[in-house]
Amino acid sequence: MPYTWYNSSTDTQTKRLELWPYRSLPRKGFAAAILGAFALGTIPLYGLLGTVLIWGLLPFLLLAVAGLWWALEHSYKTARLHEELTIDPERLHLRRVNPRGDVQEWDCNSYWARVSIHPKGGPVDHYITLGGAGREVEIGAFLSEPERKVLYSELQDALRAAKSA
Template sequence: MQQSNDKIWFDATLYPHRSLSPRGFVILMVLISLISFTVGLVFYLRGAWPIFGFMGLDVLLIYVAFKLNYRSGKLVETISIIGDELIVRRIDHKGEEQCWAFNPYWVKVGLEFRKKDPKPIRQRHLFISSHGQGLFVGEFLTEEEREDVNRDLASALWRYKNSGHPAAV
């Protein structure tokens, strides 16, 4: 159980990167709408009026795809070593939370391949395990970001284990 005076050994918040800002999204959608409307109007004036509707459908599908992408970007994962617990929290795009707790003294952290990944695009994922149980975290991170989190978390675990902390003995 976390006490208010427990030492914070590690605390990281992980979230997916989205390169297009909300303002950029509005600008992009306005440009796509203008182009689609212009092209659709040309076809409409030449007698191919159904094309106008399909151009509008394209704009709608692009809008929906971006909104779904932004919604999945609301995923947040936190990894903390506070006192004598390593806690991983995952909050999905619906706001539903999952939580895992480990004793940091027994935790192993590393980059591992997932068995479900197809051979040509196999990537190493950050894996936290203890006593035969484990989980992959930060799957939305780039390979370089995973390596950084792995290095920082492994360093924090090393400091914890070598600190003389009562739970680490």
């Protein structure tokens, strides 16, 4: 799953959760995809070697490969999203680093915090929110639906443990 729970090394009651979007294509796969697209795209051009027609079709192949490169690179840039939730007996702190690098933060008292799941009506099904201090913030909207369901129960358990400590 694209999230991990950590226990604090100094305080056993503090838990930290890191969430990130799933990366199905590593950088080596990126290079292989670009090279493969170019290699497969040249196959129809082999019959045109030595003719003027190759110069009419080659720009379209290069444009297609450039479009694939741009789309994959854009996907990598938007996947820089990162969320970090810290839960201790006194405070809940959520820090979200957006793809462009801007940071959003939210704090509230652990006792008053609540976690909610919205099966329908949110941007995605089984949308998870944290509420407290007069605000409600989303967490893990980029996760898949089964991952959000599991995360919801884990968040409830962690919050319950923090409140009882």
